[in-house]
Amino acid sequence: MKSEDYEIMDEVEYDIAWCPGCGNYPIRKVAQQVLAELEIKPQNVVFVSGIGQAAKIPHYLKVNGFNGLHGRSLPPAIAIKSANPNLTVIAESGDGCMYGEGGNHFLHTILRNPDITMFVHNNMVYGLTKGQASPTSREGFVTSVQTADRGGVTNRPFNPLALAISMGASFVARAFIGDNEETKEIMKKAIRHKGFSLVDIFQPCVTYNHLNTYQWYKENTYYLSDDHDTSSPTDALAKALEDEKYPLGVFYLRENVSTFEEDSGIYEEDTRPLFQREVDKKKLMNLIDSLADGL
Numbered sequence: 001m002k003s004e005d006y007e008i009m010d011e012v013e014y015d016i017a018w019c020p021g022c023g024n025y026p027i028r029k030v031a032q033q034v035l036a037e038l039e040i041k042p043q044n045v046v047f048v049s050g051i052g053q054a055a056k057i058p059h060y061l062k063v064n065g066f067n068g069l070h071g072r073s074l075p076p077a078i079a080i081k082s083a084n085p086n087l088t089v090i091a092e093s094g095d096g097c098m099y100g101e102g103g104n105h106f107l108h109t110i111l112r113n114p115d116i117t118m119f120v121h122n123n124m125v126y127g128l129t130k131g132q133a134s135p136t137s138r139e140g141f142v143t144s145v146q147t148a149d150r151g152g153v154t155n156r157p158f159n160p161l162a163l164a165i166s167m168g169a170s171f172v173a174r175a176f177i178g179d180n181e182e183t184k185e186i187m188k189k190a191i192r193h194k195g196f197s198l199v200d201i202f203q204p205c206v207t208y209n210h211l212n213t214y215q216w217y218k219e220n221t222y223y224l225s226d227d228h229d230t231s232s233p234t235d236a237l238a239k240a241l242e243d244e245k246y247p248l249g250v251f252y253l254r255e256n257v258s259t260f261e262e263d264s265g266i267y268e269e270d271t272r273p274l275f276q277r278e279v280d281k282k283k284l285m286n287l288i289d290s291l292a293d294g295l
Contacts, residue, residue, distance in 0.1 A: 001039045003032040008062035016060055018053060023203030023214075026177045027121060028060055031090075034187045035063070045088045048077040050102060052128045054094035054121035054203075071101025078114045078260065084273040085115065085261050088191060092119035096126045096134040099158050103135070106160070109196060110169045114260035117190045117197040120160065123205035124212045131208030136160070141211060160200050161240035165233055165252045170195035172236065172252040176202040176221050178214050182248070189250060195257050202246070224249035 009016065018024045035045060045063040049055035051070035058065025064087075066076050077091040098106060098120045109118075124136045125143070132145040135158035142152040164172045171193040175183040183201065190197035202217050224247050229235045236252035261267065270277065 001036040001041070003029070003036045006032040006035055006042055006062045009060060011062075014059070017056060019207045021204075021206040022053070022127075023123060023177045023205070024054055024057065024121060026180060027054075027119070027183075027201060027203060028057055030177070030180055030184050030187065031057075031119075032061065034184055034191065037184075038188060038191060040088050040191075044086065045090070046077075046080050048073045048080065048089065048091045050093040050097040052094040052097045052126075053205075054092065054127075055097055057092060071097050071103070072105065073097070074102060074105040074109045074116075074118070077116050077118075078109065078112065081114050081116050082261050082264060082266065082274075084275060085267065086273060089114075089116040090119060090191070091116055092121070094127065094134070095120055095122040095124065095136045095160075096129075099135040099160055103158075107163075107167070110164055110167045110198075112260040113170055113196045113257055115194055115196070117187075117193075118199065119187070119190075120198070120200050121203045122160075122200050123203045123209055124157075125205050125209040127205045127208055138211070141209075143208075157243075159240065160198065161251055162237060164198050165236045165240055168233075168254065169198055169252065170254040170257050171197035171250070172240075173198065173250045174200045174202070174246065174248050176217050176248055178202075178204075178217055179248075182223070186250065193253070193255075195254070195259055202248075220244075221246045221248050223247070224251070 042063045047058040047063055048066045049058050050073040058067050068076055073091045073093050077089050081089040122136055126132050126134050132143050133153045137153045138157055140152045142148045146153045161172055171190055173186050175186045177183055190199045204214050222245050230250050230253040239247045239251055
């Protein structure tokens with residue numbers, strides 16, 4: 001497979017609606033490289049997103065796509081994977097969509113451990129809605145809403161990695177899209193992992209966040225050492241709580257954990273995806289009638 005196999009922009013009549021220099025462009029490019037190197041055919045991939053600038057990416061890749069409601073990408077992603085476990089399902093969106101509006105879904109997806117991957121484009125600001133603070137904005141960050149005369153952002157920033165690790169997520173990582181090769185390898189590990197994978201991707205917003213720039217991320221991040229123990233939740237949590245400089249890499253990994261699809265019992269006796277099975281219309285009508293009787 002080649003990156004070009006996932007390229008759709010030369011076949012459509014619309015343009016990419018991102019600002020020049022936006023970190024979404026290299027994320028899109030690296031995602032194409034990842035899929036090609038993993039040799040996953042476009043027809044076997046589904047990108048699921050909510051609303052936002054990052055959430056436009058299903059329109060810009062030649063793969064199956066589902067673009068839903070703000071903060072609601074994870075429920076359809078789980079449903080798609082449950083209906084057809086043979087698909088590679090990637091839920092992705094921005095920090096506001098995933099951690100703000102989608103925060104409750106984020107929590108319960110960790111608990112369910114579906115075999116899906118979640119890429120979060122984390123630029124520490126709301127881009128689509130013109131620059132107000134997001135859940136991950138740093139204290140003191142000034143916006144048109146969180147103004148300087150009121151001290152800018154007063155909330156402590158949401159820490160998705162610390163939360164995911166403390167809840168036992170089976171794969172937790174962070175990347176910086178300014179480092180394409182390192183990000184590519186982290187993404188590949190996440191997709192290969194059996195279970196729920198979170199990759200929080202630092203991605204500059206060049207229009208509405210002039211604080212957390214490419215240079216800022218370069219100067220304020222470092223990579224976890226090779227001897228970091230990814231099996232230790234204590235070590236992983238300690239690293240996730242660092243905020244003077246942000247660690248990058250795979251923080252936490254739990255292998256051989258049963259997935260939501262396995263625990264559902266749907267595939268215990270029949271391994272075929274649901275769309276390949278015959279519908280038992282009698283059982284279906286009995287179910288509908290029983291529900292109607294309860295009204």
